[in-house]
Amino acid sequence: xxxxxxxxxxxxxxxxxxxxxxxxxxxxxxxxxxxxxxxxxxxxxxxxxxxxxxxxxxxxxxxxxxxxxxxxxxxxxxxxxxxxxxxxxxxxxxxxxxxxxxxxxxxxxxxxxxxxxxxxxxxxxxxxxxxxxxxxxxxxxxxxxxxxxxxxxxxxxxxxxxxxxxxxxxxxxxxxxxxxxxxxxxxxxxxxxxxxxxxxxxxxxxxxxxxxxxxxxxxxxxxxxxxxxxxxxxxxxxxxxxxxxxxxxxxxxxxxxxxxxxxxxxxxxxxxxxxxxxxxxxxxxxxxxxxxxxxxxxxxxxxxxxxxxxxxxxxxxxxxxxxxxxxxxxxxxxxxxxxxxxxxxxxxxxxxxxxxxxxxxxxxxxxxxxxxxxxxxxxxxxxxxxxxxxxxxxxxxxxxxxxxxxxxxxxx
Amino acid sequence: xxxxxxxxxxxxxxxxxxxxxxxxxxxxxxxxxxxxxxxxxxxxxxxxxxxxxxxxxxxxxxxxxxxxxxxxxxxxxxxxxxxxxxxxxxxxxxxxxxxxxxxxxxxxxxxxxxxxxxxxxxxxxxxxxxxxxxxxxxxx
Numbered sequence: 295x296x297x298x299x300x301x302x303x304x305x306x307x308x309x310x311x312x313x314x315x316x317x318x319x320x321x322x323x324x325x326x327x328x329x330x331x332x333x334x335x336x337x338x339x340x341x342x343x344x345x346x347x348x349x350x351x352x353x354x355x356x357x358x359x360x361x362x363x364x365x366x367x368x369x370x371x372x373x374x375x376x377x378x379x380x381x382x383x384x385x386x387x388x389x390x391x392x393x394x395x396x397x398x399x400x401x402x403x404x405x406x407x408x409x410x411x412x413x414x415x416x417x418x419x420x421x422x423x424x425x426x427x428x429x430x431x432x433x434x435x436x437x438x439x440x441x442x443x444x445x446x447x448x449x450x451x452x453x454x455x456x457x458x459x460x461x462x463x464x465x466x467x468x469x470x471x472x473x474x475x476x477x478x479x480x481x482x483x484x485x486x487x488x489x490x491x492x493x494x495x496x497x498x499x500x501x502x503x504x505x506x507x508x509x510x511x512x513x514x515x516x517x518x519x520x521x522x523x524x525x526x527x528x529x530x531x532x533x534x535x536x537x538x539x540x541x542x543x544x545x546x547x548x549x550x551x552x553x554x555x556x557x558x559x560x561x562x563x564x565x566x567x568x569x570x571x572x573x574x575x576x577x578x579x580x581x582x583x584x585x586x587x588x589x590x591x592x593x594x595x596x597x598x599x600x601x602x603x604x605x606x607x608x609x610x611x612x613x614x615x616x617x618x619x620x621x622x623x624x625x626x627x628x629x630x631x632x633x634x635x636x637x638x639x640x641x642x643x644x645x646x647x648x649x650x651x652x653x654x655x656x657x658x659x660x661x662x663x664x665x666x667x668x669x670x671x672x673x674x675x676x677x678x679x680x681x682x683x684x685x686x687x688x689x690x691x692x693x694x695x696x697x698x699x700x701x702x703x704x705x706x
Numbered sequence: 707x708x709x710x711x712x713x714x715x716x717x718x719x720x721x722x723x724x725x726x727x728x729x730x731x732x733x734x735x736x737x738x739x740x741x742x743x744x745x746x747x748x749x750x751x752x753x754x755x756x757x758x759x760x761x762x763x764x765x766x767x768x769x770x771x772x773x774x775x776x777x778x779x780x781x782x783x784x785x786x787x788x789x790x791x792x793x794x795x796x797x798x799x800x801x802x803x804x805x806x807x808x809x810x811x812x813x814x815x816x817x818x819x820x821x822x823x824x825x826x827x828x829x830x831x832x833x834x835x836x837x838x839x840x841x842x843x844x845x846x
Contacts, residue, residue: 321726642781643759643780643783645759645780645783646782646783649730649782650730653726653730660758661758675759676758704734
């Protein structure tokens with residue numbers, strides 16, 4: 295570590311002991327995991343909850359009268375309450391367990407088919423992940439609605455002036471991410487939500503990339519829908535949440551039919567269950583839901599203010615060191631960004647850089663990051679992306695910088 | 707030389723290296739010696755799908771043998787293509803179709819055979835064999 299005079303807000307060495315995977319080697323080198331925007335690592339506290347579930351109280355929920363089923367149901371519902379409190383949501387039945395962000399978005403897109411008519415307009419941003427573009431394109435094809443795009447600037451920010459001009463009485467829905475996965479830009483969602491509501495439209499905010507860094511107060515934001523994946527915040531894969539305002543969730547039709555989501559079934563007529571069960575057909579990812587709650591507890595014990603402060607130090611240090619390498623160009627230079635650096639080195643292909651640094655134990659992401667429109671905007675095939683978490687260290691930043699220099703030397 | 711003899715030659719060359727870095731440096735060198743595809747063939751239909759980097763491959767029939775030329779925007783990918791082309795170029799389509807790819811593993815590039823690498827080595831081999839099938843029919 296070269297120079298970090300600032301007092302660290304977190305005891306990183308102790309925190310790292312919580313993550314068994316951080317002890318392993320890759321290609322003979324200690325793992326330096328800088329692909330946190332793709333998925334975060336899992337602390338022992340969450341792994342223990344998963345093991346405990348399958349070892350001690352694995353049972354189907356909301357159905358059985360037996361004790362195990364009751365125990366599993368209690369834990370699952372208590373996880374829902376933890377998530378509710380974390381995001382400051384008014385009612386726990388406004389939290390729907392899903393398989394993740396993509397599932398959550400598709401659930402809403404499917405439901406909105408009945409809300410849209412030909413000629414209505416829906417707005418997405420140029421900074422979206424494919425999962426927040428494709429479902430809306432499909433929705434527009436189905437309904438004849440028109441998809442409008444909020445353009446982005448060279449700095450990787452949304453062009454807010456253009457956004458305000460796009461809004462009109464025709465606008466029915468707006469979809470925007472809280473934080474861009476490819477660039478790390480934090481979008482001004484307060485302003486976007488307020489302006490959207492002024493024209494009477496609904497808004498969904500994709501919080502997948504924000505959740506690991508920012509504790510969002512959903513009542514204060516007054517957002518209609520907010521979606522998150524557990525695996526980005528130290529939880530397991532295959533589980534996430536959809537927050538929806540009660541009035542919207544009551545209005546939207548169920549997404550999938552099956553067990554759990556019904557009140558009564560006959561061949562003539564089925565009536566649907568109350569929220570949240572209306573949207574939770576079939577046996578859910580019970581263990582995943584409970585572990586999602588444990589992950590929220592873990593993150594809160596560390597504290598989001600501490601996490602944000604520390605990650606910001608990592609980001610500043612890594613940015614400064616990286617820019618000292620000749621030919622480095624960073625994409626996404628917004629003032630408000632999370633600990634993500636998307637970059638290229640002049641004359642080198644991101645894939646080549648990623649391949650070489652992987653050999654040195656450094657896990658980065660290369661490619662278009664499921665955000666091809668952003669790459670098209672910059673006219674590049676992709677970028678190398680380093681994304682930091684609170685368990686990364688300044689020493690790891692040094693190893694990362696060293697690996698990039700080595701790759702550059704080999705490839706030029 | 708047969709494909710197998712060329713493959714053995716490549717395996718021999720790579721066995722001189724002690725570590726991955728020397729292997730990659732050599733591969734980068736090989737990439738620079740790749741028989742470059744003519745610009746006019748750098749078109750959508752010659753682009754191999756499934757690569758993070760762009761790879762174009764073109765085939766010409768020379769008598770009863772297939773000659774490949776290629777290019778890529780990534781240098782390591784270019785090296786891999788160069789190795790493949792050295793093994794398969796100027797061979798009869800039947801020989802190309804019958805060849806196996808064990809040598810990729812033997813020269814320590816096994817990780818590039820994994821579909822998760824998304825560098826399309828598997829797609830490249832498939833494409834070379836597709837050309838072989840197409841021209842084999844023509845020769846028959």
